[in-house]
Amino acid sequence: MKKYVVKKICSLTIFIFIISACSLYFPISSCYANDLEIDVSPNIVNIASERVGSIRIFTAFRYSTYVSGGEAVFVYFNGHINSVENIQTTRDSLGNLILKFSLDDLLALAESLYADADNDVQVVISMYNGDEYSGGSTVEFVDKNGK
Numbered sequence: 001m002k003k004y005v006v007k008k009i010c011s012l013t014i015f016i017f018i019i020s021a022c023s024l025y026f027p028i029s030s031c032y033a034n035d036l037e038i039d040v041s042p043n044i045v046n047i048a049s050e051r052v053g054s055i056r057i058f059t060a061f062r063y064s065t066y067v068s069g070g071e072a073v074f075v076y077f078n079g080h081i082n083s084v085e086n087i088q089t090t091r092d093s094l095g096n097l098i099l100k101f102s103l104d105d106l107l108a109l110a111e112s113l114y115a116d117a118d119n120d121v122q123v124v125i126s127m128y129n130g131d132e133y134s135g136g137s138t139v140e141f142v143d144k145n146g147k
Contacts, residue, residue, distance in 0.1 A: 034131060034134065055102075057137075062096065077113055078112050088100045113141050
């Protein structure tokens with residue numbers, strides 16, 4: 001009887017170990033697995049300024065993941081087919097990816113920007129393995145001359 005109980009406990013322990021190992025190897029995937037959280041800074045931009053300064057997009061995407069497998073980053077405004085050029089990538093103190101581009105590069109897309117209104121921003125990160133991560137936010141552009 002004692003051998004039977006020990007055998008059942010060992011079997012149960014092995015079963016739990018196998019289930020735990022499988023759950024770590026095959027994580028539960030979500031249909032939102034490729035959603036990307038972004039935050040644009042500043043969230044109000046004066047497009048009548050002297051074209052100095054930069055726009056930063058803070059993401060919840062790991063910088064190390066982008067460096068090891070990222071192919072390209074695209075930033076689109078209002079569904080326009082052209083992306084901002086000269087996007088620089090860096091990381092914050094938590095290791096998250098930050099995208100940075102100049103106001104001058106942004107204003108090259110002037111035909112897709114709406115003054116005195118909220119503008120949709122979409123970030124797309126393409127990976128070498130074919131995965132794409134995308135997320136959206138809004139930014140307001142104002143056209144105020146300080147004179």
